[in-house]
Amino acid sequence: MSAYDSPSTERIRIAIQKSGRLAETSLKLLERSGLSFARSKDKLFWYGRNLPVDLLLVRDDDIPRLLLEGMCDLGIVGQNVAREKILDARRSTADDDLDELATLDFGHCRLMLALPEQQAYQSPQQLSGARIATSYPQLTRHWLQQHDVEAKIVFLNGAVEIAPSLGTADAIVDLVSTGTTLRANHLRAVETVTESQAALYRGRSTLSSDSAALLDKVVQRIQGVQQASETKYVMFHAPRAELAAIAEILPGAESPTVLPLEGQSDRVAVHALCTEQVFWGHLEALKSAGASAILVLPVEKMLV
Numbered sequence: 001m002s003a004y005d006s007p008s009t010e011r012i013r014i015a016i017q018k019s020g021r022l023a024e025t026s027l028k029l030l031e032r033s034g035l036s037f038a039r040s041k042d043k044l045f046w047y048g049r050n051l052p053v054d055l056l057l058v059r060d061d062d063i064p065r066l067l068l069e070g071m072c073d074l075g076i077v078g079q080n081v082a083r084e085k086i087l088d089a090r091r092s093t094a095d096d097d098l099d100e101l102a103t104l105d106f107g108h109c110r111l112m113l114a115l116p117e118q119q120a121y122q123s124p125q126q127l128s129g130a131r132i133a134t135s136y137p138q139l140t141r142h143w144l145q146q147h148d149v150e151a152k153i154v155f156l157n158g159a160v161e162i163a164p165s166l167g168t169a170d171a172i173v174d175l176v177s178t179g180t181t182l183r184a185n186h187l188r189a190v191e192t193v194t195e196s197q198a199a200l201y202r203g204r205s206t207l208s209s210d211s212a213a214l215l216d217k218v219v220q221r222i223q224g225v226q227q228a229s230e231t232k233y234v235m236f237h238a239p240r241a242e243l244a245a246i247a248e249i250l251p252g253a254e255s256p257t258v259l260p261l262e263g264q265s266d267r268v269a270v271h272a273l274c275t276e277q278v279f280w281g282h283l284e285a286l287k288s289a290g291a292s293a294i295l296v297l298p299v300e301k302m303l304v
């Protein structure tokens with residue numbers, strides 16, 4: 001039986017990248033969500049050990065199609081890849097769409113327009129009639145349309161960044177995270193076409209009500225792990241009189257817990273769950289407001 005055939009009892013399938021930039025973090029996220037898999041040698045299909053939830057390990061480019069065709073129920077893939085395939089699918093079927101359930105805060109990159117270094121750039125309008133090489137024709141076309149520019153898109157499956165020096169394109173639209181590849185090819189990024197990070201998508205499969213309930217539970221756990229990794233538990237001592245000012249500093253905190261300190265009437269202990277990133281700047285601001293003994297602790301799991 002191939003990994004894509006329907007098994008007799010209904011099981012949920014999650015597709016992740018087999019190897020590459022997203023592979024390891026995607027798997028870790030699922031394992032931290034309490035899923036465990038029997039790793040098989042062929043590395044294409046891993047059977048779920050503790051729940052009827054199996055893993056498909058595939059090329060990232062195949063994930064949107066597997067979701068759209070209902071071959072898998074959930075998938076983790078870059079927004080860049082998912083949005084490109086969604087736009088492409090929409091050209092043939094009006095309602096082909098994938099639900100983005102959560103952004104996952106890894107695999108950050110930008111799809112950017114880049115020009116040869118020596119070329120001046122003023123606005124998208126100067127691209128009128130230009131040849132733009134890209135592996136993302138739909139996202140590029142969409143961006144050009146938004147700016148009311150007509151240009152020729154040259155589709156390339158890889159090595160997009162060498163197209164200008166080969167003379168096959170005047171500009172490129174490609175993924176950039178550090179800009180090193182662009183610099184090595186004497187290109188300069190001038191516009192962000194779209195920002196991207198890994199995200200969790202729901203496919204178009206239909207499930208029995210039991211399986212749908214299990215899928216909801218898995219999604220909730222993934223969201224919980226995701227939220228927990230951004231959330232910190234912050235504890236410190238503070239002057240009672242400064243509590244209002246201090247509450248303003250805490251990023252993404254709801255009403256903090258305030259506890260008395262033995263033998264001190266003017267100072268209290270404060271515990272708060274911060275759902276947004278806590279930076280050194282926040283801690284310094286707390287200290288300036290009179291806080292002391294400041295501790296920031298990671299949160300492992302969360303169910304809200």
Ligand code: ATP
Pocket residue numbers: 017018019020021022058059060061077078079080081107108109175176177178196197198
């Ligand atoms: P596959 O063999 O699965 O097709 P790939 O070569 O297409 O792999 P990777 O290079 O592993 O893909 O990138 C996967 C995803 O990682 C990208 O689609 C993008 O969402 C994200 N990503 C993050 N940073 C970068 C970057 N600097 N360059 C390319 N992709 C990046």
Ligand code: ZN
Pocket residue numbers: 059060061
């Ligand atoms: Zn790929």
